[in-house]
Amino acid sequence: MPEMIWMEEELRALASEARERTLRDTDAVPGRPGYVRRGGRILLNLSSNDYLGLSQHPAIAEAIREALAAGCGAGSGASRLVTGSRTPYRELEEALAAWQRSGAALVFANGYMANCGVISALVGRGDVVFSDRLNHASIVDGIALSRAEHARYRHNDMAHLRRLLDKHKQARRKLIVTDAVFSMDGDAAPLRELVQLKREYGAMLMVDEAHSGGVFGPRGEGLCHALGVQADVDVHIGTFSKAFGLYGAYVSGSPTLIRWLTNKARPFIYSTALPPALAAGLLRSLMLVQTEGAHMRKRLAESSARFRADLREAGFAVGEGDSPIVPVIVGDNAAALRFSEALEAEGIAAVAIRPPTVPDGTARLRFSLSAAHTGEELADAAARIRDIGRRLGVLTG
Incomplete structure (x- = not known):
């Protein structure tokens, strides 16, 4: 197709730069x-x-088999707001909220959808998101989808973040977003300092524990809990695709936050729910993270x-x-x-x-x-x- 020639040209350029x-x-x-x-x-x-080697744990596989044998189905058949909200999701979310010591939790299809859905539900035009330059691509894309202004601060540079917060202190809503552990560098965000700035400027704080959940914390709750700042984090994101050894993601926070996301997070509203049997496996994995972990x-x-x-x-x-x-x-x-x-x-x-x-x-x-x-x-x-x-x-x- 002649109209697609530009793709071949771009791919050749990528290959020449060892980037394809x-x-x-x-x-x-x-x-x-x-x-x-x-x-x-x-x-x-x-x-x-x-990280914990749970992807082949026999207890998780057995939980999935048991759920299938019990007739919960290989697929949910719909969005959870239509007819797809099954008992395994509720049980998993209740266990997640207890584990995180938060008021409530909500399961998403994956971490990318969670970040895109949460950010675009919390902020919009007239708001500002303050994001570490090394944050994951899903955070960057969530900010773009939200149409909020994107204020990027230098990696872990709290002085630069403070200057940006000063510049935008009159914004309608302010959201600070960071990875807890950065996926390509392996270093950690200065969460205590972020909490202080969040309090000082009246901002919301969202922390993505994708690479720290299961790995840090007394029961694997993540770096926020390991540092004792979890109560000051407004939005806590985690994934099941890493230390949990499976697939999916969760958001935990106040009951009001979870009610808001249920009504406003488009990737949650318009996506078919995870397979119910997978939710049963995730619940078993969560138990293992807290005990054997x-x-x-x-x-x-x-x-x-x-x-x-x-x-x-x-x-x-x-x-x-x-x-x-x-x-x-x-x-x-x-x-x-x-x-x-x-x-x-x-x-x-x-x-x-x-x-x-x-x-x-x-x-x-x-x-x-x-x-x-x-x-x-x-x-x-x-x-x-x-x-x-x-x-x-x-x-x-």
Whole structure:
């Protein structure tokens, strides 16, 4: 089709800059959540967000089977506001609200829809959203959909945020939005300082715990609870696709907030509900996060600290933080791709992250660890990463 030629031209430009993405079949390895199968080979998986290794937990699979056998159905058949609101959702939301010690909770199809739906329901024209420059794309897109003014502050720069709040202090509504743990850098937001600014300027505060839920907090509630600031967070977002090992997302907050979102969050209103059996599996996963998750979180924290230290000692430019996300900055797109390919040849799955996901000139290997990995596996992986880095010239020392 001649009218589509522009696509081919743009794709060629992406390929020339080592920025084109392609899909590759990658299968689970039954009984080994820390590994994947690709091209007939089993690889150590250092790119997954399965932080607690729950994606293959037998109790979760059994809960889903039980729900299906009980006749709850493979699909909901409609939006929850039509005929699709089933008992498993209510039970899950009640358990989420109790876990978060909030008044209520609401389940969304995924984190992208949750962020887009919540932000566009809370603010609009005449309002201002103050957003960290490294926030997830779903937050950026939610702000665009809301039609509110987007005031981006430099990453974790509270002085810059204060200046922006001063500039827009007369705005009708002010919403501060941040990731708790940043997905491509692995560092944490200064939540205590954000709470202080929120109070001072009369703003709402929304925190996305996608990469910290299940990982931090006494019962895996997230970084807000770990720091004791949860009561000052107006909107708490979390996902089930990472530490929970499944799919979906939730919002927790006051009963008034949840009533408002039920009536105003378009991705919730106009989407068919998650499969009811999945909701039953999510409820089981939530119980595991709170019970079995304690020793998993301890092991994950220790493994992450050791792995980060090993790579830093080898001479890599490793991002700061204490999360299981350990980025190694390479810089050049093509060099990051070569590094990823060399790692796969050595039995390690580690994806090269390139612009626009990260800023230009900061292409990286984003290593993402799991409690399913043993200390020995990670020590061996760190040694292989070091050797390959030297061979490719990423390490020169």
